[in-house]
Amino acid sequence: MKVWIAGQNGLLGQACKKALEGIETVGTSRDDLDMRDRDAMRRFVELTEPTHLINCTGFTGVDLAENNKEAAHTINAQAVEEMGKLGIKVLHFSTDYVFGGTKRSPYSIHDTPAPLSVYGMTKLRGEQRLLDVNPKACVVRTAWLFGHGRSNFVTQMMELMQKNKEIRVVEDQVGSPCYADDIAKAAIGLLDAHGLHHVVNSGSASRLGWARAIHQQMQKRGMEFICEDIKPAQSREFLSDARRPAYSVLEGINLRCWEEALERYMEQEVLCPVA
Ligand SMILES: NC(=O)c1ccc[n+]([C@@H]2O[C@H](COP(=O)([O-])OP(=O)(O)OC[C@H]3O[C@@H](n4cnc5c(N)ncnc54)[C@H](OP(=O)(O)O)[C@@H]3O)[C@@H](O)[C@H]2O)c1
CATH class of the missing domain: 3.40.50.720 (NAD(P)-binding Rossmann-like Domain)
Structure with a gap:
């Protein structure tokens, strides 16, 4: 082979x-x-x-x-x-x-x-x-x-949580x-x-639930971040070209x-x- x-x-x-x-x-x-x-x-x-x-x-x-x-x-x-x-x-x-x-x-x-x-x-x-x-x-x-080795939702969330006290993540996409x-x-x-x-x-998980799990993991591992709150949002609040399944x-x-x-x-x- x-x-x-x-x-x-x-x-x-x-x-x-x-x-x-x-x-x-x-x-x-x-x-x-x-x-x-x-x-x-x-x-x-x-x-x-x-x-x-x-x-x-x-x-x-x-x-x-x-x-x-x-x-x-x-x-x-x-x-x-x-x-x-x-x-x-x-x-x-x-x-x-x-x-x-x-x-x-x-x-x-x-x-x-x-x-x-x-x-x-x-x-x-x-x-x-x-x-x-x-x-x-x-x-x-x-x-x-x-x-590993390439940007993805987890790395993007970690970056956001390192830079922002509060972030908003969609709850109406579940996958x-x-x-x-x-x-x-x-x-x-x-x-x-x-x-x-x-x-x-x-x-x-919803994107929101996934982001919260990432946050917990960062906490557990003593990783640096300043984010204290992850608030629910709806897909329509974010401008995106493509529609994604709910x-x-x-x-x-x-x-x-x-x-x-x-x-x-x-x-x-x-x-x-x-x-
Ligand atoms: N990411 C997801 O969440 C997800 C979910 C479900 C299914 N998939 C599927 O899984 C597969 C892999 O996804 P991935 O997330 O690993 O994608 P990725 O990280 O974007 O990797 C895609 C790779 O394809 C290469 N590529 C693009 N056009 C090419 C071309 N014309 N000739 C040769 N190479 C080319 C890219 O090269 P460069 O490095 O030069 O850009 C890149 O290395 C895809 O079929 C995707 O549809 C992904």
Whole structure:
């Protein structure tokens, strides 16, 4: 087995690299190989002969995608279809944002997607086009990722709490916070699986509840912050280009609970903080 990790410098890419320690890998970043270039992908496969591709690339700027539809479509859908034609096993990541958020119980793989944003729509197209051209591919939908080495909701909240006495966080978005290290490990176990899978940490939280849990962790670990109050807010109070689902908790492969995963992540961050 030789696994090609495309997008190795991204949040999930770095976690996959770590999870694949001991297995032969070859990693690429955007600078080495633009995944929109079909011929370059083919040449790379001929040259390096991987057996599997884990696609951690994507146009992941949810708001940015609203005004960059074509660019988002090219990497999130068109390129993913081309990956499916490379003749190797493909594992691709997708998102809870394929759902519309009208349910109040976790979404399974059998629920009908209804994306609210360009990001969600292009990600849905990517899953569909990949599985159409390559039914043996594996699509892993995951959700609100936090992890090491790249900015994410947890690092953004920590920064806000270090700079502000009071912060406001939305309570009307509920989802599945997911630790990239946990998702990567589980995904490695699915390298030879087919079809669509949901992989998340167990439990659910609003953005507000998640922020409060981060605050507690900072307190517990003696980290510096000045924030004393985290107040509830509504999504409509913040200007954002993209609509996000009010509820996008996933069920499927449910890993340890997100609170435990957050605790583990915070332990690691205190031991080896990112500069
Ligand atoms: N983050 C989340 O909360 C979340 C939730 C659910 C699903 N997902 C999915 O999980 C996957 C990984 O997400 P992530 O959070 O790890 O994203 P990320 O940190 O933004 O990483 C994405 C990577 O893709 C690379 N990339 C973008 N366009 C490329 C291109 N044309 N050619 C080659 N590389 C390109 C980026 O390169 P640069 O480093 O040069 O920008 C970056 O390293 C994505 O498919 C995303 O949709 C993410």
